[in-house]
Amino acid sequence: MTTAPGLATLSAAPGAQAQARPTSGGPAAVNADVLLSARELSVRFGGVLAVNKVSFEVRRGEVFTLIGPNGAGKTTVFNLISRIYTPTTGEILWHGGGDAPTALTAHAPHEIAALGIARTFQNIELFEHATVLHNLLIGRHTHRCTGFWREVFFTPGTRRAEIEAREKVERVIELLDLQHHRDAMVAGLPYGVRKVVELARALCTEPKLLLLDEPSSGLNVEETADMAFWIQDIQQELGISVLMVEHDMSLVSKVSDRVLAMNMGEALASGTPREVQSDARVVEAYLGAVDDLSSLRRRPHE
Amino acid sequence: QSQGVTKDEIRIGTIQDLSGPLAGYGKQARNGMQLRVDELNEQGDVNGRKLKLFVEDSGYDPKKAVLAAQKLVNQDKIFIMAGHLGTAQNMAAMPVQFEKNVVNFFPITAAREMYEPLHRLKYSFAATYYDQIRLALPKMIKDKGAKKVCTIYQDDEFGLEVERGAEAGLKTVGMELTEKTSYKRGATDFSSQVAKMKAANCDLVVLGTIIRETIGTVGEARKTGFNPVFLGSSAAYTDLIHKLGGKAMDGIYATHTAQHPYLDEASQPLRFWANKYKTKFNEDPTVFSVYGYSIIDAFIKAAQKAGPNLTTDSFVKAMDTMTFEPDMFGAPKSTYTATKRLGNDQSRLSQIVDGKWKVVSDYVAP
Amino acid sequence: MRFIFKTSYAQDIALARHGGHVFWYGLLGAALIAAPWVLPEYWLAQLTFVLIYGIVGLGLMLLAGFTGQFSIGHAAFLGTGAYTQAVLANAGVPFPLALGAAAALSAAVGVVVGLPALRVKGIYLGIATLAFGFIVEEVFARWERVTGGNSGLHVNSPQLFGLDIGSSENFYVVCLLIAVLCTFAILNLLRSPTGRAFVAIRDSEISAQSMGIHLARYKTMSFAISAALAGLGGALYAHKLSFIAPDQFNIVQSIDLLLMVVIGGLGSVHGAFLGAIFLIAMPQLISLGKDWLPPAIGQAPGLQGLVYGLVLIGFVLFEPLGLYGRWLKVRTYLQLFPFYRRGLFRRQKAFTKSDRLR
Amino acid sequence: MLQILQLLLSGIAQGCIYGLIALGFVLIYKATETVSFAQGELMMLGAFCAFAAMSLVGLPFWGAALLAIAAMAAFGVLLELVVIRPILGQPQFSIVMLTIGIGYVARGLITMIPAIGTDTHSLPVPYKDEIWKLGALVVNVEQAVIVGATAVLCGLLYAMFRYSKLGIAMQAASQNQLAAYYMGIPVKRLNGLVWGLAAAVAAIAGMLLGPITFVHANMGFIGLKAFPAAVVGGFGSLPGAIVGGLVIGIVESFAGFYLPDGFKDTAPYIVVLVMLMVRPNGLFGEKLRKKV
């Protein structure tokens, strides 16, 4: 189990009301460690209150995990952060840019990536009719430095920028072992590889915060273990904070520093993976009680 | 030596609407031309040369007309463009022809632009829409005691010619158009135009329309209980009007020059001719077949006269002294000189009575 | 199959993948340059039309094939370019200036037309562009003072430094030059971030957006570039045809343009030109074939449409990837020659999913 | 006042025609998610069918109508079998292209029929040229028939898509073909059915339209105005198609009367643009968004 040094102390408290710090002068006074903070987030779709007064904060350098039963509102939280939805109430503050935190709602959806927030999607949203390499290069879009006319004439500067982008992408390819698939069309890749490509594409934006929606779904045990290593590499070697939604508790407890459990749109419990996993309500709503699978087996007399 | 003339062949090009809104006309005109060409080739030649007719389809679309003209002129190397149908189409195609010194011979349209401004290569045969309406309208107004005159016209050079003719005609009796309304080439719905004219209480409507538009307009008017006097130009003088429009078309007037060959009342030579046409194309000839036939006929006469050394220059020279006598189709005499490129400016008036065009006035000249 | 060892990233960026490319394109270039001396006038004119439509096709390809935005009103841009050029040329403005103005004005119109693209997609966008096309056509017809209305407008021969470049040969060279330049511009764009952003938008708007791509800006840009190329093509078209009228820029023309890129092969630059060749050659072939048929069929006016439709259907049925797709197969076949397996290109069963959710 | 009423009336009648054609678009769209550019041509074929049955064969109107509808339905099924089915599952765009091709072929074929194809014909329906007078208001029977037929047809189709298993299955197949196969939905057969149905609807539209615009090879182009109708109503909504048609028809009728020439032809398109600005999904269309 790895934990980023200096972040071992966890102030676990469900909801933000309990987390209220002695603030003196507005958001800027919040703990300098905080990268992103969500306060009292709610969003309603017609009759469904998908997220209800959820508050949490993600600190620099940590892996923060959201867990919860299906339909708890985890993906919706991601969508709120990446501005696909706008919260009905509440705000999300980003502390990653300079000194003053900014509210994400003040940014257009496409500006989120430039702020340093990248994400993957639960249902995989890759550019299907492009190669893996192409997908990753698109990931570098926020770092483009050439203008339209320079590209039309493909000036030497553009060429240099292209080669540089390519070098960066190549490093991600190497980190995630995608060399084999570099020139393959995404449309023909198996599910598991696509998950990795999506992760790679998000990494190419060189984010400060990475949102991973169920990174291990569709991966087998071995691949999940690889995923765990990658997430740790990303956290420790690249210093990227990770906000993750995950159902595989082995992965969750291996990589996350803190966990927030949600249920029916509301925060249920938060704390270290161990604490949350042993929370009775979490067990009841999410984990299920029995761990013995032998009851599934066919009894001999059947 | 001009292009399109060889030792034993003269190439004639024509562009017709074979698939568009005037397909009815285009096909008939082509047949008429083909009939005369075949006749000649069977019976003889023009100074040792046979005729060859190249037909292209414009679909009543000026762009296609230009492309067709480019093809005829540059690829098929025609000597002359004869009987090209449609005003806008001719206007579009003429520069292409003139660039290669190809005569625009007797286009099937009566717009003034077919001979004005004067150009060495332009020859027109039909009394203009402008004159037709300008002359017929005052008479109609007087006969019918009309107070309010409106017009509906096709929104292009053709319709405008009719509209201008109507304005000029009204001016001579000190009146003005009460309502003008237009439609786009190929339109099929005229309800709002008719509603407009009805609301203006018009009692005489000048039709700058052709086939379907004439029927559509008149039909729509009858349906909504609007019954003014309708006056069309030679573009609307066709048997298709009463054939398609049925009873509702009875009573409308149109100006024209040549007459529709109704066979039951035709003269012997005309009947003979019509029979020939019918055996060949399996349908009755119409006034547009007549146009086509006469155009080639006129060409043959002029080419004969130009002599064995047929070039554009010799042809123009021959044409500029030509006179065509009245023929069996009832067209008046027409003459050409180096400065008079419209052969005939007389027109007359017909009315549909009991599903047939009946001539109601004699030729009038401006 | 040729196998290329890549030794540097620059190799991936290069336009020509290998020496063979250089050779064949060089040959093509030489043939095109020699054309005015070899081809008869009529065929040279057709070749010029191919180049002109190719330029327009490039623009539409960028929009439809690479950005995934279907425009059923592209003739409007063609028309804008054509009328701008006609009016300016008739007013005596030098050819290059007028050309620039035509492209710029079309681009501006393109931006306006692109606006609905920010809000609507798929069929809605198609209809929006269609509607724009109709309205622009009507403007051409009604703004008689400038456009000459439905009677159309004659276009003077193009003038360059007091020289008349309107002759078939000269004008061909002008078109060739512009077509080559445009092709390079598009190729360059496609191998740089902008082009990739277009492709991203085509494949998934939501994830393009989360990669930091400003959807509105890039869609508008795509419309503008596309319109500018169409305008450029329109300007050349106006000169080549020397007569323009509003109904040359109607829905049928728009659909023809769309068919052109589809038949050429959506999503390939080659496709634009292959499609143009098809569009121009088809009527010629039909009229050549006419004489072989019995007159009842050969002379029937509907033949053109019929054959055109049949060929189109045949294409979609047997070669959905268009002419370029066919070419790729032929090439692969040749490269693999003795080892070609029959099942290689067999089409798989495919299944569609709702396009409404994108 | 009377003027306005009369304009309204003619707008409604014209609108119903648009609506009727739009109904065909929506039908195909709902069931296959493709936009059929051939709908106008199918309508033209239907009208020619009826015309041939009446004028050439000499059937009475009702017989001819039934025959035309049946013939067109069969033709639709055949069309699907021969040209659409082989590429079922390819991107929808291919099918759109196909329909354009079908349109060309249909127009070409009709035009090629000697002596009939290029001409304009009138459809001798029994109620031709009849009018009802309601006071000073003139109601055209031809138009009244259109309004009635449109309403009935729309109701039937609506019920089919809303309540019948078949209708729901058609929609399912259009939304996710793969899943439809997994559920055992006979996607191909349904597709054939849809095209048959669409062709039948087109035939009805053609016969209703015939007396008004005449029967000719290019009458299908009126379909271009039905597109805006379908979009204004919200593509994919059957009642929307009718309402959209009415909106377009009425706007057109008033624009033709009160605005300068040229506005009449563009009015539908201006309306559709305004609509797309204000409500990008049309009057009855749902706002759809992909959930990620």
Place this chain on the structure above:
Amino acid sequence: MNDGDTVLQLLNVESAYGPIKAIRGVSLKVRQGEIATVLGANGAGKTTILKTISGIIDPRKGSIEFEGRNITAQDPAQIVQQGLCHVPEGREVFPLLSVRDNLLMGAYTRSDRDGVARDIETVYGYFPILRERAAQHAGLLSGGQQQMLAISRAIMAAPRLILLDEPSLGISPKLTREIFEIVVRINRERGTTILLVEQNANMALNAADYGYVLENGRIVMEDSCERLREKEDIKEFYLGLKDEGVRGERRWKKKKTWR
């Protein structure tokens, strides 16, 4: 269980995507009333096998028999109508139909209205959220809810054989367990035969009777699940049970640091 008659039999099946061969000569058998499972790494070709069975991909070689009838390369809809239902990878719901209509489509091949109504109730009993959202567009459900819907549709079809592709994808641990219980129950109570593909090998090996291991498109091992559970390789690579073994907490491939 090995004595029951064979419901599904694949003989030397080979399928490819264009030039890429995804499965090469797979033969397997599923017997009446049993749960069979296929394990395999990413891209091994598990999904391809299922797709080939239900006719979504035509095999290049080999034959497939369902209840003694040859169904090789038939139209998928026709195959399904013979009593087989496929829960696809990645949910594949009808996004713009209501949840209820989705369920009804599951029962498309059935004509017994009462039975369908009863089954809807059963399904609502399994997954109450579906009842709650019955009128909502299925596309708006959360990932896991869609998965529930996909499974429910198969139940609605009341087939004799269900092909399940990763039913636990994106499902919470508690619900995963419940779903497996449901699967087992359907198998026991209705006698439905099930062919299961699952990444959660632990679950799969406990619920299933017979297992196949697929690697690179070939079946490399097959045995009863009882015995498979005891195999060292399986424990290590599929169950992740090997503590501090070859892999342990250390990765087997040393990563070079970058940046």
